[in-house]
Amino acid sequence: MTLPLTSVVDTGRLIVCAGPGGVGKTTSSAALGLEAAVRGRKVIVLTIDPARRLANSLGLETLTNEPQRISMDAIPGAKGELWAMMLDQQQTLDDLVAKYAPDKGALARSKKNNIYRLLSSTLAGMQEYMALDKLHDLYTGGYFDLVVLDTPPTKNALDFLSTPGRARQFFDDRVMKWFIPSKSASRGLFSRVFDPGSMVTSLLGKIFGDVFVTDLVDFFDTLSFLQEALRTRGEMIDFILRDDGTHFVVITSAESRRIKEAVFFHEKLGELQQKAAAFVLNRVIPNFDEADLDGLDPLKVKKAFKAAGVDDYAQLETAMRAHYSELARLSAHNREIIERFAKQVGKDRLCTVPLFGDDVHDLSQLRLLASYLVDRL
Amino acid sequence: MLENLDDKRLIFVTGKGGVGKSTCAAALAEALADRGRRVLIVETDAYSAISEILGAGDSSHKRVELKKNLWGINLRSHESLVATLSRFLPSQKIVKAVVGNRVTKSFFDSAPSVGEFVLLDQILLMSETETPAWDHIVVDLPASGHAVTFLSVPQTLNGMMRDVGPIAKRAGEIHAVIANPKRSAIVAVCLAEEMPVNETIELAGKLERALHRGMDLALVNMVHEQPFSEDSLESFKRLAAAAEVQNNPASILMQPDIEPFRRWIAGIELARQWHERDLYYLGILHDRLERVVELPMVYELNERAIVSTVAGHLNKGRA
Numbered sequence: 001m002t003l004p005l006t007s008v009v010d011t012g013r014l015i016v017c018a019g020p021g022g023v024g025k026t027t028s029s030a031a032l033g034l035e036a037a038v039r040g041r042k043v044i045v046l047t048i049d050p051a052r053r054l055a056n057s058l059g060l061e062t063l064t065n066e067p068q069r070i071s072m073d074a075i076p077g078a079k080g081e082l083w084a085m086m087l088d089q090q091q092t093l094d095d096l097v098a099k100y101a102p103d104k105g106a107l108a109r110s111k112k113n114n115i116y117r118l119l120s121s122t123l124a125g126m127q128e129y130m131a132l133d134k135l136h137d138l139y140t141g142g143y144f145d146l147v148v149l150d151t152p153p154t155k156n157a158l159d160f161l162s163t164p165g166r167a168r169q170f171f172d173d174r175v176m177k178w179f180i181p182s183k184s185a186s187r188g189l190f191s192r193v194f195d196p197g198s199m200v201t202s203l204l205g206k207i208f209g210d211v212f213v214t215d216l217v218d219f220f221d222t223l224s225f226l227q228e229a230l231r232t233r234g235e236m237i238d239f240i241l242r243d244d245g246t247h248f249v250v251i252t253s254a255e256s257r258r259i260k261e262a263v264f265f266h267e268k269l270g271e272l273q274q275k276a277a278a279f280v281l282n283r284v285i286p287n288f289d290e291a292d293l294d295g296l297d298p299l300k301v302k303k304a305f306k307a308a309g310v311d312d313y314a315q316l317e318t319a320m321r322a323h324y325s326e327l328a329r330l331s332a333h334n335r336e337i338i339e340r341f342a343k344q345v346g347k348d349r350l351c352t353v354p355l356f357g358d359d360v361h362d363l364s365q366l367r368l369l370a371s372y373l374v375d376r377l
Numbered sequence: 378m379l380e381n382l383d384d385k386r387l388i389f390v391t392g393k394g395g396v397g398k399s400t401c402a403a404a405l406a407e408a409l410a411d412r413g414r415r416v417l418i419v420e421t422d423a424y425s426a427i428s429e430i431l432g433a434g435d436s437s438h439k440r441v442e443l444k445k446n447l448w449g450i451n452l453r454s455h456e457s458l459v460a461t462l463s464r465f466l467p468s469q470k471i472v473k474a475v476v477g478n479r480v481t482k483s484f485f486d487s488a489p490s491v492g493e494f495v496l497l498d499q500i501l502l503m504s505e506t507e508t509p510a511w512d513h514i515v516v517d518l519p520a521s522g523h524a525v526t527f528l529s530v531p532q533t534l535n536g537m538m539r540d541v542g543p544i545a546k547r548a549g550e551i552h553a554v555i556a557n558p559k560r561s562a563i564v565a566v567c568l569a570e571e572m573p574v575n576e577t578i579e580l581a582g583k584l585e586r587a588l589h590r591g592m593d594l595a596l597v598n599m600v601h602e603q604p605f606s607e608d609s610l611e612s613f614k615r616l617a618a619a620a621e622v623q624n625n626p627a628s629i630l631m632q633p634d635i636e637p638f639r640r641w642i643a644g645i646e647l648a649r650q651w652h653e654r655d656l657y658y659l660g661i662l663h664d665r666l667e668r669v670v671e672l673p674m675v676y677e678l679n680e681r682a683i684v685s686t687v688a689g690h691l692n693k694g695r696a
Contacts, residue, residue: 022395022573114537203475207465209542253395257429286630288644295637304638308615316609320645323604326676327644333678354627357650359571368625 004278004349006375009036013245015148020261023253024282027360029150035370036146040079047150048087048131065091074363092130115219136233247277254284254334259341278349286354288328378670385562386504388515391524392566397598401566402517403430404687410447414512420451421496421519430680457495465543493530497551525583528555562593569597569655578665600671601651617646
C-alpha cells in the first residue's frame with residue numbers, strides 16, 4: 001500500500017499541518033520536513049507553537065526568528081537541507097513596523113505605547129497573521145523547495161481560509177477592520193467613532209479609563225500603515241493556498257474527542273473546496289489482539305520461559321496475560337473509532353502511528369515516525 | 378492527596394490539549410464533591426467537554442447539577458461580557474447599545490484581554506456572591522492559550538489602564554486573588570512525557586516570575602503501570618531478549634503475520650517501555666516540583682467511568 005504523503009514530500013511546495021494541540025502535530029511536521037530533506041529537497045519547517053516543541057524534537061536548545069540549519073550528518077545518504085524556525089511574534093511584528101512605517105521613528109513610538117508593548121502579539125488573530133506573513137516570505141524567497149507550516153493548535157487555525165476571498169478577507173475582517181482609518185476616506189469609521197467627545201469614546205473612557213482609550217487609538221493608528229502591505233500579502237497568500245503544490249495534513253490522535261475535532265477540520269476544508277492529503281492518527285495503541293492469547297501454544301510458552309531461566313512462571317504468565325488482555329480491549333476500542341473515522345474520510349488517506357515506547361526527540365526517532373507517513377525509497 | 382486544596386475556593390486547572398486536562402478537572406471536582414464539599418466546575422471554552430465527560434447536557438451559561446454537591450457551568454464569553462458590562466455601565470439600555478453596536482462589538486471582540494477579563498470577573502463574582510457559598514470553584518482553563526498569559530490578564534489590564542477607572546480597579550481585585558496562594562490554587566495536568574513535563578516545569582517557573590506564586594499541584598495523568606510484579610522484571614527481560622522484541626516493539630505489533638507468542642511478548646515489552654519512560658519523566662518532575670500526584674492509566678472505555686475511577690484514586694488513603 002502506498003502511504004498518502006509519499007508524493008507530497010517529493011513534489012509539494014507547501015504542507016499545512018493542522019489539528020488539535022498535544023497530539024504530536026509539531027513532531028509530525030518535523031518528521032515530514034526531515035523526510036523530504038533526506039530525499040534531497042531544501043526544506044524549512046515553520047512552527048508557531050510557543051512551547052518550543054520543535055526545538056526539542058530536533059535536539060536544539062532554542063530556535064530563533066531566523067531560519068536555522070539542522071545538521072543531518074547522522075543520517076547517511078541524506079541529500080537535501082533541513083532548516084527550522086520558530087515564529088517570534090513580537091519580533092516579526094517589530095520587523096514589519098520597521099519595514100513599512102512611513103518614518104523611522106514609528107517603531108520607537110510603538111514600543112512606548114503601553115498596549116503595543118504588552119499585547120500586540122496576543123491580539124486576536126495576530127498569531128495566524130504573523131505566521132502567514134512569514135510563510136509569504138519563505139515561500140516567495142526562492143531558496144526553499146518546500147515549506148512545512150505547523151499551525152497554532154486552535155480551531156481558528158483554518159479561519160484564514162474560511163471566507164470567499166479567504167486570506168485577504170481575513171486581513172480585512174480580523175483585528176483591525178473597524179479601527180483603521182481607510183486610506184481613501186480621510187475619516188474612516190474609526191475616527192468617526194473615536195472622535196474626541198463622541199458618545200462611544202466617552203463611554204469607553206468611563207469604563208476603561210481615558211488613558212487606555214487614548215493608547216488604544218494610538219496603537220491602531222500605528223498599525224494602520226501595515227494594512228496596505230498586509231492586504232497585498234493576503235492576496236498572494238490566497239494564491240499560494242489554492243496552488244496545486246499546497247497540501248493540507250490533519251494531525252490528531254485516536255481519542256474520540258480529538259477525532260471529533262479532526263472531523264471538524266475535515267468539514268471545514270470541505271467547505272473551502274479543499275481536501276486534506278492525509279489524516280495522521282498519532283499515539284495509537286498498536287494492535288493488541290485478544291485472539292493472540294487464545295493462540296498461544298502452552299508447550300511453546302513453557303519452553304520459552306524455561307529457556308529464559310524462569311522455572312516458576314505461573315504468576316508472571318498470569319500477570320502478562322491479564323495486562324495484554326486489558327490493552328487488547330483498549331486497542332479494539334481504538335480500532336473501532338479509527339474504522340468509523342476511516343469511513344468518513346477514506347481509508348487511503350489515513351496514516352496510523354503507534355504510541356512508541358520512547359519519546360520522539362532525535363532525528364532517528366523522527367525518521368521512524370516518518371516511516372508511518374511516507375513510503376521509504 | 379488533595380489536602381492542600383482543602384481551603385482553596387478557586388482552583389484553576391491548566392494543561393495542554395491532549396493531556397486529559399478536562400478529564401482531570403472533572404475528576405478533581407468530583408473527588409472534592411465526594412468529600413461533601415459544594416463544588417462548581419467552570420468551563421471557559423465554547424465547546425463543552427465537561428458536560429459530555431460528566432454525562433450532563435450542554436451547560437451553556439446555565440448552572441447544571443451534575444451529581445450530588447457538584448454543579449457545572451459553561452461560561453460563554455459573549456454572555457459574560459454582557460453580564461460584566463451590566464455591572465459597570467449605568468443602565469441596561471446603554472449595555473444594549475454598546476453590545477448591539479457593530480463597532481463597539483468589534484472593539485470587544487478584538488480588543489486585547491477583554492474576553493479573559495470578563496470570564497475571570499464572572500468567576501470571581503460567583504465565588505463572592507452566590508449563596509450558599511461554593512466551597513470550591515474548579516476552573517477548566519482553555520487548552521489552547523497559555524495559563525500564565527490568561528492568569529496575568531488582570532494584572533496586565535490594570536497596568537495598561539494605569540489603575541484608573543472601575544475596570545482597572547476590578548482587574549486589580551481579581552489579580553489580588555489570583556496572586557495569593559491562600560485564596561486560589563493552580564493545578565497543572567500533564568503526561569509523563571518529555572514535552573509535557575518540560576512545559577509543566579517551565580510553567581511553575583513562569584508563575585513565580587509573573588505572579589510571584591507557586592504551583593499547588595502537578596497531576597500526572599495516565600501513568601502506565603509495570604505490567605507484572607517488580608520482582609519478575611529480570612525474568613521478563615530475558616524472555617524479551619530471547620524473543621527479540623526489545624527494539625521498537627510497537628512496530629512488531631503493527632506488522633501482520635507475526636505469530637501470537639512473539640506479539641504477546643512484544644506487547645508486554647512495549648507496556649514495560651511505556652512504564653519505564655513514565656518513571657524517568659516522573660523522576661524529573663519530582664526533582665523539580667514539590668507536589669506531584671500520579672494518576673494511573675485507567676483501562677475503561679467509557680469517559681464517565683474513567684472520571685469516577687480517577688476521582689476515587691484522588692481520594693485514596695483518606696480516612
